[in-house]
Every structure is written in structure tokens, then in C-alpha cells.
Amino acid sequence: MHKFDDLDMKLLFELTQDGSISVPTLSKKLGINASVLYSRIKRLMKKKLIKKFTIDIDESLLGIGVKASVGINRDPKLKDQIHAKFMETSEVASISEVTGRFDIIIEVYAKNLEALHTVVIEKIGKIVGIQNTETFVELQKTDKDPVYLIE
Secondary structure, three states: OOOOOHHHHHHHHHHHHOOOOOHHHHHHHHOOOHHHHHHHHHHHHHOOOOOOOOOOOOHHHHOOOEEEEEEEEEOHHHHHHHHHHHHHOOOEEEEEEOOOOOOEEEEEEEOOHHHHHHHHHHHHOOOOOEEEEEEEEOOOOOOOOOHHHOO
């Protein structure tokens, strides 16, 4: 396991708040030389702690009005085929194999409830090997900082 110091953790925290912050601005904010920050970021990327820099999109502006988690039980013999079908389904945002009462939980994005219903019943429910589904519509979501980043 890699060791990360306080500067690494402060740097990670700031980058999770705003991944587009410039190194000179971050340098002023943390009171650390910019060249030190550049090398730290490169080191964290080399160690694969920072996998990528990304953006946060407001999906509602793209017409996505409903997000849901769908718990799924499946025939274990058809695991790979089912996974491939989920990968082909544009409304499926993520696929997680889980423990507990479901085998898989997928995140689905849809325009509205009617579109969600169509996806769950017509697309997902008709995949060979799907035994049953249970849908949980997201009413509200609050993201919080990961516990390892809190000082």
C-alpha cells in the first residue's frame, strides 16, 4: 500500500472540489510552490491514485429527468450475455455486481417516468436470463466528500 502525506490529501481534496483549478491558483490556495504541486500531481497519477480528471454534467439540461437504481436477479449461467446487453443499452449508466438480495444493480437515466418504465420493462426485463427486477427511483441526492478526504 502506498503512503500519502498531508499535502497529498489536501491536494486530493482541492481537486475533488474543482478538478479544473489551475496549478498556479491551487499553489496560492495551499501556499505551496507550483512546481512542487505539478510533481505531486504527476506522482499521484503515476501511482494511479488519480485515475483521470473529469467534469460534472447537469444531466437535466440534457433532458434526463429521472434516475433510478434497478436491482436485478439473473441466471448465473448467462452472466456475460446479460452484461453485454446492459453495455448495449444507452440508458444504463453503470453496472455493479453486488452481494445481498440482488446479483446486479444498474443505474438507469431516462427522460421521464414513462421512458424509465419502457427501459425497465421493454429493454431490461426482456433480456434472456433476467429473473426479476426491482426499481428504486431517485427522489433526491446529496453527495458528500469521501471520509478519507475530511481533515
